Amino acid sequence: MSGIVKLGMPKWGLSMTEGQLVRWLVEEGAELKPGDEVAEAESEKINGTVEAPAAGVLRRRVAREGEVIPVGGLLGVIADPAVPEGEIDSFIEEFQATFVPGEAGEEAGPEPQTVEVGGRSIRYLKHGEGEETAILLHGFGGDLNNWLFNQEVLADGRAVYALDFPGHGGSTKEVEGTLDELAGVVSGFMDALGIERAHLVGHSMGGAVAATLALARPERVASLVLIASAGLGPEINEEYIRGFIAAGRRKEMKSVLQLLFADPDLVTRQLVNDVLKYKRLDGVDEALKKLAGGIFPGGRQANVLTSRLTESEVPILVIWGDKDAILPPEHAAELSGRAPAEVLEGRGHMVQMEAAGEVNRLIEDFIGGLE
Amino acid sequence: MRRITFMQAINEALAQEMERDPTVVVFGEDNAGGAGAPGEDDAWGGVMGVTKGLYHSFPGRVLDTPISESAFIGAAAGAACSGLRPVAELMFVDFMGVCFDQIFNQAAKFRYMFGGKARTPMVIRTMYGAGIRAAGQHSQSLYPIFTHIPGLKVAIPSSPYDAKGLMIQAIRDDDPVIFFENKVLYAVEGEVPEESYTVPFGEANFVREGDDVTIVAIGRMVSFAEQAAEELAGDGIECEILDPRTTSPLDEESIYESVENTGRLVVVDESNPRCSLASDIAALVAQNCFEDLKAAPKMVTAPHTPPPFSPTLEDAYVPDPERIAAAAREVVEGAGARA
Numbered sequence: 199m200s201g202i203v204k205l206g207m208p209k210w211g212l213s214m215t216e217g218q219l220v221r222w223l224v225e226e227g228a229e230l231k232p233g234d235e236v237a238e239a240e241s242e243k244i245n246g247t248v249e250a251p252a253a254g255v256l257r258r259r260v261a262r263e264g265e266v267i268p269v270g271g272l273l274g275v276i277a278d279p280a281v282p283e284g285e286i287d288s289f290i291e292e293f294q295a296t297f298v299p300g301e302a303g304e305e306a307g308p309e310p311q312t313v314e315v316g317g318r319s320i321r322y323l324k325h326g327e328g329e330e331t332a333i334l335l336h337g338f339g340g341d342l343n344n345w346l347f348n349q350e351v352l353a354d355g356r357a358v359y360a361l362d363f364p365g366h367g368g369s370t371k372e373v374e375g376t377l378d379e380l381a382g383v384v385s386g387f388m389d390a391l392g393i394e395r396a397h398l399v400g401h402s403m404g405g406a407v408a409a410t411l412a413l414a415r416p417e418r419v420a421s422l423v424l425i426a427s428a429g430l431g432p433e434i435n436e437e438y439i440r441g442f443i444a445a446g447r448r449k450e451m452k453s454v455l456q457l458l459f460a461d462p463d464l465v466t467r468q469l470v471n472d473v474l475k476y477k478r479l480d481g482v483d484e485a486l487k488k489l490a491g492g493i494f495p496g497g498r499q500a501n502v503l504t505s506r507l508t509e510s511e512v513p514i515l516v517i518w519g520d521k522d523a524i525l526p527p528e529h530a531a532e533l534s535g536r537a538p539a540e541v542l543e544g545r546g547h548m549v550q551m552e553a554a555g556e557v558n559r560l561i562e563d564f565i566g567g568l569e
Numbered sequence: 570m571r572r573i574t575f576m577q578a579i580n581e582a583l584a585q586e587m588e589r590d591p592t593v594v595v596f597g598e599d600n601a602g603g604a605g606a607p608g609e610d611d612a613w614g615g616v617m618g619v620t621k622g623l624y625h626s627f628p629g630r631v632l633d634t635p636i637s638e639s640a641f642i643g644a645a646a647g648a649a650c651s652g653l654r655p656v657a658e659l660m661f662v663d664f665m666g667v668c669f670d671q672i673f674n675q676a677a678k679f680r681y682m683f684g685g686k687a688r689t690p691m692v693i694r695t696m697y698g699a700g701i702r703a704a705g706q707h708s709q710s711l712y713p714i715f716t717h718i719p720g721l722k723v724a725i726p727s728s729p730y731d732a733k734g735l736m737i738q739a740i741r742d743d744d745p746v747i748f749f750e751n752k753v754l755y756a757v758e759g760e761v762p763e764e765s766y767t768v769p770f771g772e773a774n775f776v777r778e779g780d781d782v783t784i785v786a787i788g789r790m791v792s793f794a795e796q797a798a799e800e801l802a803g804d805g806i807e808c809e810i811l812d813p814r815t816t817s818p819l820d821e822e823s824i825y826e827s828v829e830n831t832g833r834l835v836v837v838d839e840s841n842p843r844c845s846l847a848s849d850i851a852a853l854v855a856q857n858c859f860e861d862l863k864a865a866p867k868m869v870t871a872p873h874t875p876p877p878f879s880p881t882l883e884d885a886y887v888p889d890p891e892r893i894a895a896a897a898r899e900v901v902e903g904a905g906a907r908a
Contacts (some may be wrong), residue, residue, distance in 0.1 A: 371764075447769070478734065
């Protein structure tokens with residue numbers, strides 16, 4: 199039964215064992231390219247899109263909308279139009295008869311680890327192996343889970359690290375709050391793990407950190423992918439920064455987090471809870487205030503790196519969502535002539551989550567092209 | 570993430586707050602445990618061992634008290650007014666009656682009657698609930714009585730995560746907090762961050778989301794409600810489970826928000842039914858969400874009797890997943906339900 203490809207329930211993050219098929223986005227019989235969005239699914243923690251793993255026709259929608267399917271379980275079948283119906287039926291029958299739910303879910307994958315950097319404990323997650331290395335750097339108030347839909351995909355044939363900045367996630371909460379300090383954490387992290395040179399993929403504040411390191415230590419940065427990045431203009435949505443720091447309760451937090459996404463439904467109760475749990479750790483409040491004061495004082499970005507980046511030689515790719523409500527999409531054009539800018543329609547600030555497939559492909563093409 | 574037990578979570582909260590704040594002191598019956606017996610000073614750590622290990626880590630700040638609840642709860646109120654943050658352990662809530670004056674008339678009233686000039690940052694830790702064959706004087710769920718008194722805050726954690734966060738919040742809070750620990754939950758494990766954190770008072774936890782019926786459950790009843798919801802999901806009934814976490818203050822808003830969506834309410838409360846949390850929440854919803862209700866709210870509680878000593882009767886006394894599921898079915902499908 200060659201040419202038949204399973205469309206399975208993806209695994210988003212360590213704890214996901216099953217997901218609910220929210221709705222189909224294409225009809226049976228639709229022609230698909232790899233990466234086309236086929237369905238919407240939802241785990242306990244997050245909503246995401248299921249993408250076609252290969253080209254072909256969506257021959258069967260096996261899972262019903264609303265149905266809960268274990269990770270790795272069958273959502274649908276993709277195959278060439280030439281494959282006879284009978285073969286599709288026996289593929290489904292055989293899969294359902296032999297599939298053991300839980301196996302894929304228990305195939306745990308890597309777990310976050312910690313490393314000592316300059317006296318601080320830094321949490322990180324590593325996926326993949328290879329000669330080339332990429333490091334993913336989250337934004338203000340985020341953590342390594344912001345790359346849930348990206349890290350594993352990008353780790354095909356290379357080592358991809360995602361870390362938590364000080365003051366965030368599972369890292370030490372003490373922070374002074376400057377870009378130079380955070381860039382020093384990244385180079386210290388590279389030293390500690392024996393990484394000489396890496397592609398830096400930075401989102402929002404993490405983009406400005408990546409750019410700062412590329413300017414200070416160009417020999418260590420193979421390329422920059424700046425996603426909805428800080429550092430490319432003075433404007434920033436001050437209301438978001440203030441609101442994120444001030445929000446202590448579910449309702450306030452929800453409306454603040456909805457600014458991050460073009461589709462407010464992506465802010466699930468679980469996402470709000472996870473952010474609140476983080477914010478209620480001792481030291482986080484102070485860390486966020488210091489970072490905001492150091493990097494976004496008075497509701498403006500303290501460091502605009504555009505002209506220095508233009509003069510630098512590091513390869514740069516800029517990605518933005520045109521519905522970004524935190525950092526203006528116009529900043530994407532600030533490096534025009536110097537770096538390609540991809541502005542994705544209908545996506546918000548968390549563009550790497552909202553349009554994971556597209557962003558992954560852009561990064562892969564860009565980094566892959568350099569390698 | 571690291572998993573520890575409910576009991577370890579409380580112990581860790583106490584240790585971290587004692588480390589952070591030198592004014593935090595811990596005392597109660599056997600909290601130091603057999604003091605005066607060399608080498609075995611912390612052999613007990615309270616009757617169940619919750620404070621075990623603290624005696625040596627914090628010399629002079631973990632004290633044994635005589636079996637005189639009225640004396641040491643009064644001492645806690647006085648200490649709180651004069652600069653300490655005491656955490657007093659009153660073994661079983663069933664014994665609380667002998668110190669009602671210290672709690673109701675003193676601790677709960679200081680801030681109010683001294684015109685806001687007095688603070689009373691004290692915590693009373695106490696065990697509640699049936700299930701360990703300890704009979705009528707060691708098995709009651711008396712949190713409604715304390716919820717009734719203005720000036721007291723009442724926390725009832727259902728998970729190790731909430732136990733640690735609510736305890737740290739209770740210690741940092743400037744008002745007297747009665748902290749209820751269900752003795753059957755002590756061995757339950759769950760994910761708990763190693764760092765210190767708080768869980769705010771007055772914010773319910775949405776344990777599970779669903780559109781058909783709202784189940785408000787407290788303490789040990791939360792996991793029973795989850796089991797019931799799991800069973801009902803198999804029949805297409807989706808339950809939303811809310812755990813208020815604190816009954817004073819009570820997060821009324823989240824309860825109304827949920828009932829406005831589901832139109833149906835089941836309240837699960839291990840205490841006796843009259844003047845209980847169940848009757849309180851059912852009444853609040855009836856008053857505030859009447860237009861949204863598709864069925865009369867249902868209460869699942871212990872009966873109006875003392876907790877029995879007979880194991881068979883005790884097991885029948887405590888609400889269980891079957892009774893919760895039956896109540897939820899009744900409000901969704903039964904005669905009481907309106908279309």
